[in-house]
Each structure stands twice: as structure tokens, then as C-alpha cells.
Amino acid sequence: MPEDKTIQELGLDEYKYGFSDPEEYFFKTPRKGIDPEIVAMISKHKNEPEWMLEYRLKALASFLDKPTPTWGGDLSDMDFDDIYYYIRPMENQGRSWDDVPEDIKNTFEKLGIPQAERESLAGVGAQYESEVVYHSLKKEWDDAGVVFMDMDSGLREHEDVVKEYFGTIIPYDDNKFSALNSAVWSGGSFVYVPPGVHIDIPLQAYFRINAENMGQFERTLIIADEGSSVHYIEGCTAPTYSSNSLHSAVVELIAKPNARIRYSTIQNWSHNTYNLVTKRAVAEKNATVEWVDGNLGSKLTMKYPAVYLTGEGARGEILSVAYAGDGQHQDAGGKVVHAAPNTSSLITSKSISKGTGRSTYRGLLKVHEGAVGSKSRVECDALLLDEEARTDTYPYIEIEEKKVNTEHEATVSKVGEDQLFYLMSRGMSEEDAIAMVVNGFIEPIAKELPLEYAIELNRLIQLEMEGSVG
Amino acid sequence: MLKVENLRAEIEDSGEILKGLNLEVNKGEIHAIMGPNGSGKSTLANVLMGHPRYEVTDGSVTFEGEDALELEPDERAKLGMFLAFQYPSEVPGVSVANFLRTAVNSVREEQLSPMDMYRLLQEKMKIMQMDIKFAERYLNEGFSGGEKKRNEILQMLMLDPKLAIMDETDSGLDIDALQVVAKGVNELKGPEFSAVIITHYQRILRYIEPDRVHVMLDGRIVTSGGKDLANQLEEKGYDWVRQEFGAGAKS
Numbered sequence: 001m002p003e004d005k006t007i008q009e010l011g012l013d014e015y016k017y018g019f020s021d022p023e024e025y026f027f028k029t030p031r032k033g034i035d036p037e038i039v040a041m042i043s044k045h046k047n048e049p050e051w052m053l054e055y056r057l058k059a060l061a062s063f064l065d066k067p068t069p070t071w072g073g074d075l076s077d078m079d080f081d082d083i084y085y086y087i088r089p090m091e092n093q094g095r096s097w098d099d100v101p102e103d104i105k106n107t108f109e110k111l112g113i114p115q116a117e118r119e120s121l122a123g124v125g126a127q128y129e130s131e132v133v134y135h136s137l138k139k140e141w142d143d144a145g146v147v148f149m150d151m152d153s154g155l156r157e158h159e160d161v162v163k164e165y166f167g168t169i170i171p172y173d174d175n176k177f178s179a180l181n182s183a184v185w186s187g188g189s190f191v192y193v194p195p196g197v198h199i200d201i202p203l204q205a206y207f208r209i210n211a212e213n214m215g216q217f218e219r220t221l222i223i224a225d226e227g228s229s230v231h232y233i234e235g236c237t238a239p240t241y242s243s244n245s246l247h248s249a250v251v252e253l254i255a256k257p258n259a260r261i262r263y264s265t266i267q268n269w270s271h272n273t274y275n276l277v278t279k280r281a282v283a284e285k286n287a288t289v290e291w292v293d294g295n296l297g298s299k300l301t302m303k304y305p306a307v308y309l310t311g312e313g314a315r316g317e318i319l320s321v322a323y324a325g326d327g328q329h330q331d332a333g334g335k336v337v338h339a340a341p342n343t344s345s346l347i348t349s350k351s352i353s354k355g356t357g358r359s360t361y362r363g364l365l366k367v368h369e370g371a372v373g374s375k376s377r378v379e380c381d382a383l384l385l386d387e388e389a390r391t392d393t394y395p396y397i398e399i400e401e402k403k404v405n406t407e408h409e410a411t412v413s414k415v416g417e418d419q420l421f422y423l424m425s426r427g428m429s430e431e432d433a434i435a436m437v438v439n440g441f442i443e444p445i446a447k448e449l450p451l452e453y454a455i456e457l458n459r460l461i462q463l464e465m466e467g468s469v470g
Numbered sequence: 471m472l473k474v475e476n477l478r479a480e481i482e483d484s485g486e487i488l489k490g491l492n493l494e495v496n497k498g499e500i501h502a503i504m505g506p507n508g509s510g511k512s513t514l515a516n517v518l519m520g521h522p523r524y525e526v527t528d529g530s531v532t533f534e535g536e537d538a539l540e541l542e543p544d545e546r547a548k549l550g551m552f553l554a555f556q557y558p559s560e561v562p563g564v565s566v567a568n569f570l571r572t573a574v575n576s577v578r579e580e581q582l583s584p585m586d587m588y589r590l591l592q593e594k595m596k597i598m599q600m601d602i603k604f605a606e607r608y609l610n611e612g613f614s615g616g617e618k619k620r621n622e623i624l625q626m627l628m629l630d631p632k633l634a635i636m637d638e639t640d641s642g643l644d645i646d647a648l649q650v651v652a653k654g655v656n657e658l659k660g661p662e663f664s665a666v667i668i669t670h671y672q673r674i675l676r677y678i679e680p681d682r683v684h685v686m687l688d689g690r691i692v693t694s695g696g697k698d699l700a701n702q703l704e705e706k707g708y709d710w711v712r713q714e715f716g717a718g719a720k721s
Contacts, residue, residue, distance in 0.1 A: 417523060418557075418559050419559040419560075419561065421516075421519075421520075421521050421522065421543060422555060422558055423569075424520075424542065424544045424547070425519050425544075425547055425552075425553050425555075426544075426547060426569075426572075426576065426577070427544050427547040427548055427573055427576030427577035427629070428544055428572060428573065429542075430542070430544075436564055436569070437564075439564070440562055440563030440608070440609075441563055442563070443564070444563065
């Protein structure tokens, strides 16, 4: 059982969703790169109101003005001039899968989306390049007053609501990537759940990048009105090209008093994608927001879902699981800000690193003065599958209030020779033995997911480790 | 069924530990290997099962006609070898039930139905006087010494091996636990089951009767005999062995 050999034999980093369709598009920006002309072209193409164009242009100025951050992952290879910022694959959005062009439909068939829609979802949005190509919401939720549409339709059909909330949780100039997204955003979801409505099965959005050198900038806004609840799930994949793709989303969540939002992500971008995402939620009085964040793919992910607990008794929970294989860097974590009394939060982060993979936990826990009786707990565990793998932890904690209870715990463990020998002596192959240790490690997070997603998460991690099926 | 010839093995940093060991175990036989601390008993157990930390430099291990040294630990398990660990590893997040299911299916190379698996588990846990709830706990995490040993024997019953190597399974057990462990081994006793019981003390042999007893010293088996040899050891202690077979003495 020589170690070096078997590690290579595992054939890491083969990516199952690396296939691509031929590029035949309805509209594509005439050149790569970004400038006011490209931004105006996108806005005009979408027939947007004047205020949105102005917003985009302000955001563009902010993006160009801000330096590329150097505190996180290595972005030196990211060339913003080598990206197509807008591609519209088809003229009109499909209401049924039959309206969707064959190639694109086949792609989503391969990803299992239509089947999941039939079996276990309240609604589905499928975004291909810059636009949502298919959207549906089951009739019972439509009848209950639930709004679930792509963000562009949201802007057209509910302009007043969008204008009121858009960019209020994450201002365009929050960071370089929120500025970029605000300048060139396209697609994403707009969700509104009326007071007291509980959507008991998930809404799902699926994001697919197909073109080479493509940038996808979806924009999502979810508003759960008083006493309502919703579970929104997103998944993402892209083909494997030799050049880089960019995914930079902005997601804003608003949980009104007593509302509950759970937002789950299974990120499985190809290993040439930069995934630079800003996600932030506000939880008002007695509201709950939960981020369940699985990062398996991408070349570099920088993502720290945040919850601002602004109302008394609000609760925030962030469950983050990351897998960094050869050449990948998962710089992930979470942020919680306690800004009201008796608020509570829990951040649980689990990362797995293998080979040259690197995982970073970066988190902020802030308790403002006056947030008396607040409770928070941060727990981050890292698992290293071999000697070369690397993990770092940056847990920033700022406490301004004395009457609070905060706990922080961090562990690093390695899959040891003894552990593998033990499992192998019970008939398991080395691959199965490693998978068992890894599945056990993420069990605390997997058990929080609906069964089918927990299985999907385990399956994806196994695929990443085993190499694949293609 | 197991034939060990002139086995030499070493570990990085510690040098040679097994220095030309010979052992033959036939079908249906129970062998005890006794010896003082540091004589290489646990190394022998680990080498027989294929621990990657030990390097075999000479000699051979044949099991059921196959060259065991060419096989990975999982392949040895599939051939019917089993090692009850002295210090089994913890695997957090993996329940005993899940682990046993995976192990049984791996060794059998077929999928047992969930119902059959549950019945099998229930039956074996009863023999080991274990509560079925124990199966929901994470593997070896927070187990007491006795619970770990019981769990090892439970695995042995579930996997039903042809050869069980028990590495100081008796150490640290009180009399009650020792009897339960012995009951587990006696359960498997029969013409198709062999065992190598590695121990420092003679007391487990009161409950599991050995066909052969070997005394190990400095990486070799220095003398072998029947059950009486164990009694003799108990009386005279390992100093007697050292005087008789130690420095300079030929085996």
C-alpha cells in the first residue's frame, strides 16, 4: 500500500460535468472586456428603466476604481478583459421544456433537472449563460401569491419592489465583485413569499455556464414576508476549458419578522472557474436565516455568506462544507453580525483538502454593543487527506457587548495510516475507506440537508475523490 | 491454512523487529502466542494483516495457498483473514451499523438486504451482550476500553473469518468482559475456524482453550508446546523464558 501511488491512482479532479454544447447564440456582446458601452448595451438589450442603467454605470465606476483584493485567494491569473460579460442563448424564456432548444434541454436533462422538478420541487429556474432559459412554479404556489421568476422579469413586473430592496443589503460598492455584478448582472431569481405562506418543498435554481471565457453574473433577491418560510436551493456546473471562466453572483435575502429562509448551495463549477460571490441576509425580529453552503468545484472560491441579525430574537446559521482537490482553493466561511438583543448564531465549517488543494476558513463574528443576551458559536473543522494538503483558519471575532455568550472551536485532523489500515482490514478498498472517513466528517452537515441533497452531496464528494464517470 | 516461514520485518526508525519467525496454523486450530512486552507480538499481528508501516524484508506468509504478502489488507480480509485490533481507530460521523454494513458487504462481495443485515446484527449483538442502540454510535468514538474490545469481537462475528488474529484483546478487560469476549470466540470455534490469540497473560486461555502455545522472544518463536506451556509460563514468569532462550541461546 505505498502511499504516493495510491493517492495518484485515485485520479482526482476529473470532472463529470465538463461537456459543452456548440455555441449558437441569439445575442453575444461583440467583444470581451467591460466598459460603459458594454454595460449600456446590456441594459438596452434588456429594455431596462433608466434608473437601472444609472445604477449599473455607478457600479462599473466603483468596480474599475477598486483594487483587486489580495487578502484572500490568488487572483493574479484572473484577466477581467478576457471575459464575455453577456451572452443571451435564446430569444425567449421557455415555459415548458419543449420550448428550450434541444442542446440546452439535453444539458439540463443530463444534470437531472427536469426529473427533480417533477419529483420534489415547488419550482425551477434554469439559467444558461446570462439568461434564465426555463422557469416554472407549481400552480398551488402561484395561487398562494408566491412570486418566483428570473430577476429580469422581476424588474419588469415588480419594478417598485425591486427598486425598494435591490442593492439595499449589499450596496454596489460593498466590494469589487459586488460592484462588478451590479454593473453587468443578468438572470438570477426574484422570490417573494407572502405573509404566512410556508412553501414546504424547495424552489431550485440551476446555473450553467457553457461558453468559453464566459462570465456569469446572476442576481438574486429573496423576500420572505412576515411569518412565511421558504427553502431555496441552487446548483451550478460548467464545462472544462483551458481558459478561465468567471462566476460572480450577488444574493440578497430579507427575512421579515418570524419568517424563515433556508438557502442551500451545491457549487460544483469546473476547475477553471473563478467563483467570487457575495451573499448576505438580514433577519428581522424572531426571523431565521440559514445558509447551507457546499463548495466542491471551481479553481478559486471566495464566498462568506453573511447574516445580519437586526431584530430581537433573530437567528442565523451558516453550515459550510468545502472540498479542495488538486489545484483548488476554497476560501470560504461565514459572517454573522449581532445587532439586536437575544439573537443567536451558529457557524459550522467543515473543509477537506487533498493533494495540492487548499481550504481556508475565513469568518467574522461581530456582536454590537447593546446586543445583550446574544449567543454565538463558531466551529471549524478541517480534514487533510494527505501530507501535502493545506488548511488555514482566520476567525475574526469582535465583541462590543459584555453580556453575551460566544464560543469558538477549531480542529484539524488527518486521515491517518492507522485509520485506513483499520477500515481496509475490514474488506474496504482504500478508496472506499477514504470515502467513509470523509462522509463521516461531513455527516453533521449532510444530516441537515433534505435526504436527496445529502445523498447528492456525498455522491459529488465521492466523485471528486474517485475521479470519474464522464 | 496459515504458514509463516522465516519472516523478517522492520519498521523505519526502530530497525528489525521480526527476526526469522516460523508459524504454522492448521484448519480448526486455536494457537496462543505469548511473550513479554517488546517481543514483537503486535508487529506480527500487523504484518500478517498488511499494515503499511512495516516492511517485510525476508520470508513468506501463505494463507489458503496464496502469497498473502502480495495482497492489500482488504484482499486479505476477503480471503478470510481478520485482525482484532489492540487499539482500533476512531472514525467520527460513521455509525457502527453503517461501518458493519459496509464491511460485511465488502468482505462478502455482495449486498446483503437491509433486513438480513439487521437480523444478522441483532443476533451477533445478542451474543456479545450489546444493546442494539450501540450500533448507532460513531465508530470507537468515546468508547471505553471494554466497549472497543467487544466491538472488535462483534465485527469478527459479523465477518465470520477463517482466521482471526487477536492482538491483546484481553488486555485491560475485567473478568466479565473477558468472558463475553471469550464467548464470542468460542461461538466461531469449529473445523473451519482458526485463531491466533496474542497475549501477555495466561488468563484468557482459561476461557479459550488453545491447541498450541508458542512463546515469542526478540522477534522469534523460541519454544512451542501444548496448553501446559501456558501454565508453566504463568508459574515461572518471562524471566525464565529469557534465561532459557534469551541472549545467546538458540531457538
